[in-house]
Amino acid sequence: MSAVIVLDVGKTVSKLSLWSPEGGLIARQVRENARVTAGARAVLDVDGISEWLISTLTQFAALADVGHIIPVAHGAGLAILRSERLVMAPLDYETKIPDNIRLAYASERDAFDVTGSPYLADGLNAGTQLYWLSQDNPRILDQASIMPWAQYWAWYMSGEMRSEVTSLGCHTDLWSPKDQGYSPMACRLGWADRFAPIAFAGEPIGNIRADLAHKTGLSPDVLIHCGLHDSNAALVAASGFREFAENEATIVSTGTWFVTMRRPGKASALNKLPDGRDCLINVDAWNRAVPSARFMGGREIEGLVAPDAQRVDRQQDQACLMKALPDVVGNDGHLVPCFAPGFGPFPENTGQWVQRPETPEARGAAICLYAALMTNTCLDLVGSSGTILVEGRFARAEPIVRALASLRPGDDIYVAEAQNDVSFGALRLINPRLAPQGSLKKVSPLKESLDAYRESWVELVAETTKDCVPT
Helix, strand or coil: CCEEEEEEECCCEEEEEEECCCCCEEEEEEEECCCEEECCEEECCHHHHHHHHHHHHHHHHCCCCEEEEEEEECCCCEEEEECCEECCCCECCCCCCCHHHHHHHHCCCCCHHHHCCCCCCCCCCHHHHHHHHHHHCCCCCCCCEEEEHHHHHHHHHHCCCCECHHHHCCCCCCEECCCCEECHHHHHCCCHHHECCECCCCCEEEECCHHHHHHHCCCCCCEEECCEEHHHHHHHHHCCCHHHHCCCEEEEEECCCEEEEEECCCCCCCCCCCCCCCEEEEECCCCCEEEEEEECHHHHHHHHHCCCCCCCCCHHHHHHHHHHHHHHHHHCCEEECCCCCCCCCCCCCCCEEECCCCCHHHHHHHHHHHHHHHHHHHHHHCCCCCEEEEEEHHHHCHHHHHHHHHHCCCCEEEEECCCCCHHHHHHHHHCCCCCCCCCEEECCCCCCCCHHHHHHHHHHHHHHHHHHCCC
């Protein structure tokens, strides 16, 4: 087998990684996505990413005999194409949707029990984006094809149009997990007929475009694979470990979002998720329902640590943060949610400090405890128990993962010791027999008990939640 390239188009950054046939990481390049506007709307950085992609593919072509490329991307991005061209750059899901559009769309969308998709802020429901665009221009979908964001990049590299279930089933309002097909609304409004044909995430859909092969120096025989939603790729990566292969397990994928996904065991039932708390039903690459909950953890952490010197995920700061934890716990210094309004388990609450610590180190430690408590809440919402893997950027934040282990003494909390993240999950779709590099590391709880600290936090959150309820 030849080397594999994984294109990972996240919300904040895009990454391109080159892997050997044995699953070893050869090279990785990262680019911060630009904030782009088209008129009054925020849109995705299509031109910037494509230019960087071509440049980086050219670099990688000189490093290995590449045979495969597979894209992964964040959800809530849709590309509309007509005559082999983008009608417009896909909307950024953080663009503000007009209130009258959201109100009208609310009467069109299906119930939470049908789609497993909550009504989210801004354009996080891809259906909201389609509705806005079609109201603004009723002819926009005429003779057009729609593809999810990951599959847009598969098309960009191959010229072949496809859709895929993990991308369609991630809080889009467009998919019905229990029926394993398009939602009633998507069918009624005629959108389902406009989507490109569905393919399996790991399926090769065509060879690289001749002009792209010529520009980059890649072989024209390189296969382009369909691709999938990024958080769901973490499930595929985790399934390579023995602890996660068959049993019920939960993955916490951390980045801009902290996404908790519980893969039910063969005998377990799907628990009923609460609407209005950023819970949803994802679907995995095999179209199976995956109860999920999330909050915008990376975005909140970055905003909170910006004034301070201590970085939560930076290795050299870990010792300082760990040393500060006991004082924070002892002094009952808290952060209560949320600092990304409209998202997470407490979307209506306004984030605030309670007994704000005086030093940057202590504030950093309190931020870690906040992230652990929010993650613990998400795990409870989806009914997780047993085996839990924390992966992604914040898996290396020792204060967060050890605090989480303290909050869940009956569960086994793991982190991966090597590159076994979203990109590795995409890689395993091409070669399912590929074993993860390294092993899982079981996380040890903190020496300090967090029982009283957690009880205090729960009481504070209840008080602030009560304040948010209209009288």
